[in-house]
Amino acid sequence: MNRASPGIERIFSWSSIDSKSRVVILVSILLICSIPHSSGQETITGWNEAESWTDHDLNAAVIHGELVWVFGDSGIVRFSEDSGATWQNHTNLGDVDLISADSYENSMAVLSTDGIIYMKDGLESEWITIDSSQTGMKSIALAGEESLIIVGNEGAIWHYTEQTWWNRTTSFTENLHDVDFNGADDGLAVGNAGTILATDNGGTTWDYREAPDPESSIVSVSYFNPYRMFAVSDSGQIIYSTSPGGFEWQLREIESAGYNTTLGIDISSIDVVSSSKILFSGPNGYLGLSLDQGLNVERNILPSGVNTSFNDHAMFDYVSGTVVGDSGVILFTDRAGENEDIGFEIPDYNNFGEFVEYADDMLLSGFIATIKIVLFGIALGFIIGLILAMMKTAPTSLKNLLESYPTRQIKGLGIICLVSALWLIYSGLRRFPDLQLNGIEYIFTPVGDPRGFAMFGLGVAIFVISIQFVLADEKLSGPLFKIRPLNAIATVYTDFFRNTPLIVQFMFIHFGVRLGMRIQELMEGTFGDPGIDGIDYFFYGERAFLSAIFTLGLNSGAYQCETIRGAISAIPSGQMEAGRSIGLTYIGTMRLVIMPQAIRICIPPIGNEMVNLVLNSSLAMVIGYSELSRQGKLMIATTFQIFSAWGLVMISYFVVTWTLALLLRRLEEKTKIPGLGISGGG
Amino acid sequence: MEDVVLSIRDLHKIYPGGVHAVRGVDFDVHEGESVAIIGSSGSGKSTVLRCINRLIEPTEGVIELRGQQINTPNANVNEVRSRIGMVFQSFELFSHLKVLENVTLGLRHVRGMGKSEAEEVALDVLERVDMLERIDAYPGNLSGGQKQRVAIARALAMKPEVILFDEPTSALDPELIGSVLQTIRGLADEGMTMVIVTHEINFARDVADRIVYLDQGKVAEEGPSSIINQPKTERLQRFLSSMHEDKISEDIGNELVSTQTDHGYVPDGTGNRPRS
Ligand SMILES: Nc1ncnc2c1ncn2[C@@H]1O[C@H](COP(=O)(O)OP(=O)(O)OP(=O)(O)O)[C@@H](O)[C@H]1O
Ligand SMILES: [Mg+2]
Numbered sequence: 015m016n017r018a019s020p021g022i023e024r025i026f027s028w029s030s031i032d033s034k035s036r037v038v039i040l041v042s043i044l045l046i047c048s049i050p051h052s053s054g055q056e057t058i059t060g061w062n063e064a065e066s067w068t069d070h071d072l073n074a075a076v077i078h079g080e081l082v083w084v085f086g087d088s089g090i091v092r093f094s095e096d097s098g099a100t101w102q103n104h105t106n107l108g109d110v111d112l113i114s115a116d117s118y119e120n121s122m123a124v125l126s127t128d129g130i131i132y133m134k135d136g137l138e139s140e141w142i143t144i145d146s147s148q149t150g151m152k153s154i155a156l157a158g159e160e161s162l163i164i165v166g167n168e169g170a171i172w173h174y175t176e177q178t179w180w181n182r183t184t185s186f187t188e189n190l191h192d193v194d195f196n197g198a199d200d201g202l203a204v205g206n207a208g209t210i211l212a213t214d215n216g217g218t219t220w221d222y223r224e225a226p227d228p229e230s231s232i233v234s235v236s237y238f239n240p241y242r243m244f245a246v247s248d249s250g251q252i253i254y255s256t257s258p259g260g261f262e263w264q265l266r267e268i269e270s271a272g273y274n275t276t277l278g279i280d281i282s283s284i285d286v287v288s289s290s291k292i293l294f295s296g297p298n299g300y301l302g303l304s305l306d307q308g309l310n311v312e313r314n315i316l317p318s319g320v321n322t323s324f325n326d327h328a329m330f331d332y333v334s335g336t337v338v339g340d341s342g343v344i345l346f347t348d349r350a351g352e353n354e355d356i357g358f359e360i361p362d363y364n365n366f367g368e369f370v371e372y373a374d375d376m377l378l379s380g381f382i383a384t385i386k387i388v389l390f391g392i393a394l395g396f397i398i399g400l401i402l403a404m405m406k407t408a409p410t411s412l413k414n415l416l417e418s419y420p421t422r423q424i425k426g427l428g429i430i431c432l433v434s435a436l437w438l439i440y441s442g443l444r445r446f447p448d449l450q451l452n453g454i455e456y457i458f459t460p461v462g463d464p465r466g467f468a469m470f471g472l473g474v475a476i477f478v479i480s481i482q483f484v485l486a487d488e489k490l491s492g493p494l495f496k497i498r499p500l501n502a503i504a505t506v507y508t509d510f511f512r513n514t515p516l517i518v519q520f521m522f523i524h525f526g527v528r529l530g531m532r533i534q535e536l537m538e539g540t541f542g543d544p545g546i547d548g549i550d551y552f553f554y555g556e557r558a559f560l561s562a563i564f565t566l567g568l569n570s571g572a573y574q575c576e577t578i579r580g581a582i583s584a585i586p587s588g589q590m591e592a593g594r595s596i597g598l599t600y601i602g603t604m605r606l607v608i609m610p611q612a613i614r615i616c617i618p619p620i621g622n623e624m625v626n627l628v629l630n631s632s633l634a635m636v637i638g639y640s641e642l643s644r645q646g647k648l649m650i651a652t653t654f655q656i657f658s659a660w661g662l663v664m665i666s667y668f669v670v671t672w673t674l675a676l677l678l679r680r681l682e683e684k685t686k687i688p689g690l691g692i693s694g695g696g
Numbered sequence: 697m698e699d700v701v702l703s704i705r706d707l708h709k710i711y712p713g714g715v716h717a718v719r720g721v722d723f724d725v726h727e728g729e730s731v732a733i734i735g736s737s738g739s740g741k742s743t744v745l746r747c748i749n750r751l752i753e754p755t756e757g758v759i760e761l762r763g764q765q766i767n768t769p770n771a772n773v774n775e776v777r778s779r780i781g782m783v784f785q786s787f788e789l790f791s792h793l794k795v796l797e798n799v800t801l802g803l804r805h806v807r808g809m810g811k812s813e814a815e816e817v818a819l820d821v822l823e824r825v826d827m828l829e830r831i832d833a834y835p836g837n838l839s840g841g842q843k844q845r846v847a848i849a850r851a852l853a854m855k856p857e858v859i860l861f862d863e864p865t866s867a868l869d870p871e872l873i874g875s876v877l878q879t880i881r882g883l884a885d886e887g888m889t890m891v892i893v894t895h896e897i898n899f900a901r902d903v904a905d906r907i908v909y910l911d912q913g914k915v916a917e918e919g920p921s922s923i924i925n926q927p928k929t930e931r932l933q934r935f936l937s938s939m940h941e942d943k944i945s946e947d948i949g950n951e952l953v954s955t956q957t958d959h960g961y962v963p964d965g966t967g968n969r970p971r972s
Contacts, residue, residue: 418769591751592788592847596802596854597778606805610792689791689836 059315060352061301061337061345066092066101072338074115075328078122079137082328084338085112085124098336098346107132107141115326118156118198125154125164131174135159146172146179152191158198163217165190165203173217184211184220192245196237202260204232204245212260226253226265227275238286244308246284246294250277252308270310277302277311282325288332291350295324295337303351314351363653373649373662380645381666387559387641388628388670391566395627396620398571403578404604405504412479413495421486428483435477442470504575511572516565517633523565524637530557533564558639562631570627577623581616582608614685621678625671632667642666699727700763701858701889702748707757709743709913717743718754719913725858728887732900732921735910736935741893744910745860748891749782762857778806781851781859785867787843789835795822795846796831799853806854821849825879841872845879852883859883861892877903897924897939909935 031039066072072086083093089106110126117123123133129148132141144162151166161175169187173180190205195217203211208225210232225232230247237243240258247253252266265275281296294302294311299321301314322339329335334348345351363369416424445466446459460467482494511519523529534557585608593603635644646663650656702725709718718740725731733741747754750766750773759767766776790798796818803814822828825845835843844864851859861880865873877899884890884903894900900907901924909917909932917923917932927933 586786586788588784588786588788589790592782592784592790594751594774595749595777595780595782595784596850597774597806598802599774602805606801607790611790614792687792687836688834 057315058354059317060349060354061314061317061320061347062099063317063320064094064098064101064336064344064346066338066342066344067103068092068342070342071325071340072342072344073111073113073325074124075326075336075338076115076117076122076124077328077330077335078117078134079120082330082336083115083122084328084336084344085115086338086342087111089126090342091124092344094336094346097330097334097348098344101344114153116154116156116162116195118159118195121156121159123154123156123162125151127151129164131162131164133162144174146174148172152189153193153203155193155195155201157195157201157216161198161216163193163195163201163203165193165205169205169209171203171211171217171220175216180218182217182220184222186211186222191231191233192235194235194237196239200237200240200259202235202237202243202245204235206231208232210235210245210260210263214259223255223260223263226263227251233281234283236284236286236292238289242286242289242307244284244286244292246281247276248280248282250279250281250296251275252277252284252292252311254308266308268308268311270312282323283327285327285329287329287335287350291332293327293329293337293350295327295339297323300324301337301345301351305352312353315353317345320345363655366658369653369655369658370662372653373659376645376649377642377662377666380640380642380663381670383559383639383645384628384631384641384666384670387562387566387634387639388631390563391570391627391631392624394563394567395570395574395623398567399574399578399620399623400609402504402508402571402575403582405500406508406575406579407582408498408500409600410500411496411498413490415499416495417490421488424483424486424490428480428486431476431480431483435473435475435480438469438473439477440473442466442468442473446470508572508575511569516569516630517636519569520562520565520633520637523568524558524561528557528561529564530559530561533560556639558634558637561637562634562639562641566627566631566634569630570623573626574620574623577616577619578612580619581612584615585611611690614687614690617678617682617685621675621682624674624678628671628674629667700724701727701729701761702891703758703760703763704744704748705758705760707744707747707759708755709740709747709752710755717913718747721757721910721913721915723908723915723918725889725891728889729905730884730888730890730892730903731906731908732904733891733893733908733910734895734897734900734935735916736938739910740913741910742862743913745782745862745891745893749777749780749860751782774806778802778854779857781854781856783844783847783851783859783861783864785863787835787840787847787867789838789843789846789850791835794832794834795827795838798835798846799850802850802854817853818849821852822846824852824882825849826875839872840868841875844868844876848876848879848883858889858891861890861894863893863895866895895939897936900924911935 066084068086068090070087070090072084072090074085076083081093081095082098083091085091089108089110089112091104091107091112092101093104094101107124107126110128110130112124112126114125115123120136121133123131125131127149129146129151131144131146131154133144134141146164148164148166148170150168151164151170151172153165155163157163161173164172167189169183169190171182171184171190173182186209188206188209190203190209193201193203195201199214199216201213201217203220208228208230210223210225211220212223213220227247230249230251232245232253233248235243235245241256243255243260245253252268253263254266255261255263267273267275268277271277279296279300280298281294281300283295285293287293290305290307292304292308294300294304299316301316301324302311303314304311320343322341322343324337324339327335327337333350336344336346337351338344363372445463446456449459449462451458451462479494479497482492485492589607589611590603593607594600598606631641632643634641635647638644642663646659649659653659704724705722707718707721708716710716721740721744723731733744735741743752746752747767748759754767757767758765761776761779765771790801793801796815799818799822800811800814803809803817804811809817819828819831822831825848827842827845827849830838830842835846838846864880865876868876873896877896880890880892881903892900892904901921904921907919907921907923908915911931917927917929919928923932924936927936
């Protein structure tokens with residue numbers, strides 16, 4: 015037994031495509047994806063590379079007075095007097111790796127891996143050596159000019175003050191990675207397993223603070239002020255506290271990383287340079303900048319050829335400073351490393367690439383706008399067409415409706431109708447003189463006084479028919495009893511829409527009837543307050559949009575009606591008889607027997623109608639709807655590229671209609687049933 | 697009489713063009729009886745049948761189904777039709793529906809049965825017409841004989857009080873006729889009430905309980921099936937001999953045996969012409 019697969023699978027399923035088509039599809043996708051993106055804009059780095067005169071890894075950078083100092087492996091020390099542009103050699107501090115540095119007013123201290131601290135207690139003074147006798151220390155911070163804190167493995171915290179070392183290690187013995195002070199009293203130390211320790215007495219005692227993620231290994235902390243404390247974990251989490259004392263910490267949901275709680279990249283250092291600006295650095299050439307407290311982090315573009323791991327920042331203020339990294343890399347910036355976009359001052363639209371660059375956004379929005387009215391238009395048109403076609407083929411005549419009533423009642427009804435018809439004609443006619451028309455001008459009365467004309471027209475129609483009623487005989491044999499009311503209504507409708515130009519219909523319906531506005535007003539409040547999208551948008555959005563859908567739908571319905579009607583009459587009359595002979599009603603037979611067959615055989619001509627509708631949708635530009643053609647016109651207004659603009663628009667239309675035609679062909683094949691339609695031989 | 701299922705009185709039909717196709721036809725159909733209507737082309741046989749089923753409105757006359765007049769504007773046409781089965785010359789299966797769905801359509805949408813209940817009934821009648829094997833085929837993939845048997849099943853499924861056959865075999869190739877006639881004969885044996893318009897004189901003689909001979913819109917002769925062998929009127933005599941000239945007289949029994957295997961016919965599947 016073959017199982018009918020539901021919905022879209024009937025029309026498209028990968029497994030039903032033969033191998034040749036699969037190759038074509040895959041190759042096309044590949045081609046489209048591999049077309050290089052040409053950009054009319056260039057983005058350049060906000061960092062400049064400086065010559066450091068060394069290949070050793072540089073681990074720490076610090077501002078001391080007017081100078082910026084950097085320290086690295088093998089006792090390397092460099093300093094710059096011009097904010098990092100040029101660097102001068104300084105005597106080595108011995109054959110040790112210098113890993114961390116800090117400054118406080120006139121003091122500056124550097125920590126080496128063997129626990130020796132080199133300190134300057136004045137801008138001009140010599141280095142003093144202080145031996146902590148500790149190994150495995152990671153970070154140093156100055157808490158005043160003569161007080162320093164070092165932290166390291168297994169929770170070690172050592173405090174040097176009044177020429178003495180004090181062990182301030184707490185009961186939390188996870189490895190600590192970084193310590194930072196704000197002023198002389200308030201400091202933070204961070205480490206593995208979400209360890210955050212805080213002091214408010216210059217490092218004498220340390221308290222535990224709960225981290226939002228106890229798993230994270232916090233590698234760097236920046237204590238900017240009592241309301242801005244930021245830290246990063248090596249996995250790229252940004253945690254922050256805005257409560258004085260750092261009692262509460264939260265994980266930042268990073269907007270630019272899709273509201274994840276991690277940047278998705280390894281981070282080694284954070285530097286907060288203003289109340290909103292944060293710099294990040296990490297391994298493998300990562301430098302990042304956030305202008306909004308870590309909500310959005312943009313990756314810095316680096317000078318070409320630089321791809322090192324970065325270790326530390328030293329910023330003079332919130333714009334200028336340096337960053338140091340492995341292999342002696344020093345970068346400096348006067349704009350916090352922010353990427354700079356350089357656009358073309360005067361775009362050259364004669365360059366086709368630049369023109370397309372400008373045009374493609376407009377084209378895309380036009381494309382979407384067109385698709386939107388087309389889809390709704392097709393749906394509406396099809397429904398209207400279906401209803402009209404049923405009305406046109408409905409065999410019910412006045413005779414059928416009336417034959418079960420006795421002739422006397424029909425005559426009575428005729429007299430009542432006659433009287434009311436005369437009244438309608440009279441009241442309609444009485445309104446016309448107000449229009450002050452002469453002679454042939456009366457043909458315009460439907461516009462001048464629609465209500466009056468409706469009364470008059472209806473009156474005449476009822477008058478004629480009711481005369482027939484009055485003269486009715488037993489057999490209801492008069493010619494007017496053959497009138498099929500539904501058919502008559504549908505015929506008036508289709509005749510009207512098929513005998514007036516679509517462009518005029520657009521303008522009449524949008525500007526004249528103001529259908530879009532009326533629908534909008536009608537729907538107001540139905541779905542709550544106007545929102546941004548969804549059903550709200552449908553009704554509160556552009557008025558031209560609603561008008562366009564309805565004009566296209568009403569017009570297309572008139573044409574589709576004829577097509578569907580043709581298909582219905584192509585179904586042998588025996589099918590209706592067969593349906594009725596088993597007791598189905600007329601409507602039931604239509605729905606269950608005739609329509610399913612008629613729709614199948616009218617897919618190709620309906621497809622043509624739909625393609626026509628797409629093409630006709632271009633006329634919606636006259637009511638100011640921003641579909642493809644209007645976008646084309648707008649493109650020309652700014653670029654003057656007439657050939658290119660209309661060319662692009664044409665290709666876009668072709669893509670829509672051609673795809674539609676392909677889909678319909680598939681639909682036709684999938685719904686084909688043996689013995690039905692032209693090619694069926696059964 | 698009590699067991700009259702269908703009674704036709706003074707039936708007249710004048711088509712809109714003015715053709716007086718039926719001019720006063722009277723006959724009764726009794727419970728369990730099969731009545732064969734024979735007559736030359738244009739004699740009004742189809743017109744009579746279609747009047748009975750109200751596919752066309754008789755100009756004059758009374759048609760009664762179990763004593764109740766059905767050709768009045770007030771009668772419920774759909775209810776009446778669901779009590780009268782009809783089998784057409786050109787099958788008129790619903791080509792977009794599979795065999796089983798063709799049979800269940802009326803059950804579900806007229807009788808209001810659920811899907812499974814309807815299918816049960818449908819499978820039962822399809823078995824009676826020997827079409828169980830092809831329940832998932834589309835009509836387009838069936839042979840003419842198979843189509844007609846499905847059409848019979850479709851009519852049977854509604855459990856009609858009488859079934860009308862309008863030349864059920866005249867659109868069929870000679871070798872496919874047998875299986876359909878066999879099916880109808882089976883129904884006759886089961887006691888189904890039937891009115892059969894046919895050109896198969898031998899079949900009419902063998903199966904029908906009564907023969908109605910129509911000529912120019914009137915019943916020219918009516919009687920038991922023996923009137924085919926001994927026609928009383930000259931007109932029937934002439935009609936019968938003209939039929940025999942057209943057709944080599946065959947033993948209907950032999951014909952049935954030779955075409956029993958009709959459902960072995962397998963068309964190519966889609967019925968489509970190959971495309972280049
Ligand atoms: N819809 C119609 N409109 C006008 N005349 C018709 C119509 N249907 C049938 N007729 C005429 O009525 C007469 C009887 O037709 P009918 O179809 O009942 O004959 P029949 O006995 O069934 O013939 P056949 O054996 O060829 O089927 C014929 O003369 C035919 O031309
Ligand atoms: Mg006939």
